[in-house]
Amino acid sequence: MSVVKINVLTVPAAMREELERRFAGRAGMVESADGFEWFELLRPVDGTERYLVYTRWRSEEDFEAWQRSQEFARGHARAAADAEGASGHGHGHGHGQGPAASGSELWTFEVVESATPKA
C-alpha cells in the first residue's frame, strides 16, 4: 500500500516567488529514488500561506531511505545553506533573505482508494 508524505511549508507572500524559483531549479533527484511514485508542488490559492509538497511512495521504508540518502541532502542543500545564513551561523550561500519557508510540518497518509481517468 502506498504512503503519501506531505511536507507543509509556511511561505510568507513576499517569499512565494523565491520558493517557486527554488523548486523550478530543484535537484530533480527524487525521481530516481527507489519506491518514489509521485511529486507535486501545490500552491495555495485560498488565501493561506501553506504550500504542500506532495510525495507518494511505495512504502514507509522507501520514504525513510530517501530521507537518509545523499539525494535528499543534495535536494535540500540550498534550503539548508539559506537557513544557516539566516541564523547567522556558518557561511550561508543563499540570497541573503533566509529560507523561503518560515516553517514546515510533515503529514503522513496511507492511500486507501485511488482512481485515474478511464482510457
Ligand code: HEM
Ligand atoms: C525542514 C524541512 C524542509 C524544508 C524547509 C524544505 C524545503 C525545500 C525547498 C526550498 C526545496 C527546493 C530545492 C532547494 O531549495 O534546494 C525542497 C525540495 C524538495 N523537498 Fe523539501 N523541505 C523540507 C523537508 C522535506 C520533506 C520532509 C519532504 C518529504 C515530503 C520534502 C520533499 C521535497 C522534494 C520531493 C523536493 C524536490 C527534491 C528533488 O528535486 O530531488 N522536503 N524542499
